[in-house]
Amino acid sequence: MAYTFKLLPVFSAALIALASPVLARDITHELGTTDVPDDPKRIVVLEFSYIDALASVGVAPVGLADDGKRDRVIAPYIDVIGDDWVSVGTRKTPSLEIIASLQPDLIIADKTRHTAAYDTLSEIAPTIVLDSLGGDYHASVAQMAAIGTAIGKSVEMEARITAHKATMAEYVAQIKPKAEGIAAQFGVTNAKGLWLHSPRSYNGSLLEMFGFDSNMETADGAVYEKVYVPTTLEQLSEIDPDLLLVGAYADPSFVDGWAGETLYENLTSVKADQVLPVTAHNWSRLRGMLAAEMTAADVVRIMDALE
Amino acid sequence: MTRRARITLPSLVLLLTLAFVWSLSVGAVKIPASVIINTLFDLDGDQQRFIINRSRLPRSLLAVLTGGAMALSGVIVQALLRNALASPKIIGINSGAALAVLLGTSLAPDLALAWLPLVALLGGTLAAGTIYGLSALRPMSPERLILVGIAVGLVCDAGVDFIMVTASTFEISAPLVWLTGSLWARGWQHLSAVWPFLSLLSALCLCLFFRLDLMRLGTSQATALGVNVRLERFVLLAIATLLASISVSVVGVIGFVGLMAPHIARQLVGGRHGVLLPTAMLIGALLVVLADATGRVLVPPLEISAGILTALFGAPFFVFILLTSRMETRE
Structure with missing residues (x-):
């Protein structure tokens, strides 16, 4: 015993x-x-x-x-x-x-x-x-790793993340020289309004990684409400980005309705013909590695077209 | 008890039972009746434990309890204020609760969700307390209480609008689901948190029918009959406030039940509270059970909030009954 x-x-x-x-x-x-x-x-x-x-x-x-x-x-x-x-x-x-x-x-x-x-x-x-x-791009990649562990595929996921980071680095190398000194801003619009994605947001952090500046005041703390910011024309004219990427969920959208207004026509991006459409669903609802690579490819195309 | 009441009450009990059974048997997933019975009574056979026992059963029970409570609250408020347009909303419960929830979620986004019901309860009672306190500054009259109620309600609504505009989000988040009044993801934990209070208060309310009959005579007549109007009004309003706030706190702002159910009941059985209260309670329960079940089966797997459907169901019936009723049945 x-x-x-x-x-x-x-x-x-x-x-x-x-x-x-x-x-x-x-x-x-x-x-x-x-x-x-x-x-x-x-x-x-x-x-x-x-x-x-x-x-x-x-x-x-x-x-x-x-x-x-x-x-x-x-x-x-x-x-x-x-x-x-x-x-x-x-x-x-x-x-x-x-x-x-x-x-x-x-x-x-x-x-x-x-x-x-x-x-x-x-x-x-x-x-x-x-x-x-509520998370940004970097948090989203970290979540990929967490999900990899949760579904018992951490090794495969780590490999995919490494490959993804390499792909993104290539995109960044292509975009960064052209993004130098340009303040870019992404927003989604439906029939009722415009919501800018702040530098704290997923898309905001991606644009930052690509080397763009942001004219949006950096909000403190990644509070959900401050990640997606409802924006009026006056507020937009204060932020006044050089490049405005707009994802529209409605046609005509709320932003379309601003055409002809002095405040809108005087925006730097409008005068330079740099208000450009992107696919709202892919940019705004999708987040992750494939989504980020699609966004990066979009930005490469946009910057090539601008040259 | 009149002949009409003798027919109406058992019919409503039967209707509610049928609606309850229907609510157990429908949803995004089709389950044969035999499986439902097996699961409910734990007999042999295929079991759908989660869907029946953990989801549909507590949801339906919660719908009965809160629907009945909101209707009772409406009867009390209408009797005390002697006004057909009165409802729990008039004493600021919905607006107060809504404002509290939005304030809570925007000030402390991490804390709010688990504490949402308590925050709502606090907001509702605070708003009602403010209204009662303000209107008690002068000799109380139903008219003043209604007007103060509307004013306080408007201030709360303005606060809700302010928060929605300044902190509005493109993607609707959890508090907004609650604001439309929904039983989505409600389970036994929610039921067990509220049922002792709601059933106790409901029972208390049903026992107080004769006091309400006296209060309906008006302040001077009630006083002449020896009623301490001030005290009783306060007690009854407190019961109405708690009934509605507790309901709102767990199922959200389900509109119109507190207004419609008492009216429909009054047209069916008349104004004597001995039968009016149970009738209104059954109708309120019926409305919410039907709205919740329909919301689940209309376009599955999407869920339509019960708050949207109670208005959609109740309003046409409400208008119909008002238009077809004869004047003498109104009191």
Whole structure:
């Protein structure tokens, strides 16, 4: 008996050693730490950037939030993840019933949108929560690594991130000389208004990485409200970027309605004919590595055209 | 109890039961009736534990509880203020709660979500307290209370608009889902947080029907009958405030139930509170259960907020019943 007790620490040590691979699968995220299965097979993602992450390592989700419009998942993603996934509804209020019916073994949710549903989501499956909507580009790449670990593909993900960084470095090398001294600004517009993406935002941080200046006051703290800033024509004329990239969700857009107004016509970007359209969906809703590479390619094209 | 009430009350109970069963059986995922029964009563067979037991059941129960509470709150407010347009909104609960939630989320974005219900409760009671306090500065009259209520409500609404404009976001975030009134992602944890209070207050409210009958006679007559009008008005308003604030805090701003349910009930069974209160409660519950279930099945997997649908369902019926009712049934 005494002998057994002496062996107990040895047994425990052996148990801990055996258990450690599982411990390594404890994923720390925005809302705590979640024990994620070793090799999740049925993954549900509730933001577009998480599709980017899965597609980066060739993993297809069983369900995703596409806002009820399947074409919001763009062709380059479909090429990798296929078309067998189920729509779980909007990113804002995804259908918990559909998610449950898919019997997922991992759910990836967004901090801004899904914190209120975290407990309920966790009842369905292990859930990790990342800050996709409020984070910048660098945070988005860091999230890719976190997702790689969560889905048991950290090695593949690290390789993809390394390749992505090399690709981006090439783009930066192409853009930077031409971006020197130019204040660039991205914004989205619908029928009701214009929202500028501040230097704290995903797109803002990308433009900064490409070597552009920003005339927007840098907001302190990455508070969601300060990442996307509703902007009037007067405010825009104060910021007055040299290059204004506009993603329009409506035709005619709110910005189109400014044509002919003195304040608008006197904008540096308008006078220089440098108000240029970009695809609103790709720029504004998508975040991630493939998304960033598409944005970079857009910027290369734009800078080439400007020359 | 009149003959009409003897028919109406059991019919409403039956309707609510049917609506409840319907609410359990519909959603974005189609589940056969046999599976639902198996899951509910834990018999053998295929189980859909999460969808039935963890999602639809608590949601439907919460809809019954909050719908009933909002309707009761509406009856009290209308009786005290002796005004057909009165509703919990008049005593500033919706606007106060909404302002508090938006203030909370914009001042402390990290803290707010988990504390949203408590913040809403605080905002609602604070607004109602302010209204009551201000109108008690002079000898209280229903008219003054209504006008002060409208003024305070407008200030809160202006605050909501101000925050929405200055801190507005292109992508609608969580507080805005709450503002439209939705039972999305509500579960047992929400139900267990509110049911003791809501059922206790609702029961209390149902027991106080005879005091409401007296209050409806007006201040002077009620006083002549020996009612301490000031005290009773305060107690009844406090109950109405708590009923509505607690409901709003957990399901958000579900509009019109507090206004419509009492009116529909009054047209059905008349103005005596002994039957008016339970009738209104059943109608309020019915409205919210139907709105929530319909919101889930209309365009799945998208969810339409219950707050949008209560207005859509209730308003036409409300107008119909007002237009077809005879004058003598109005009181």
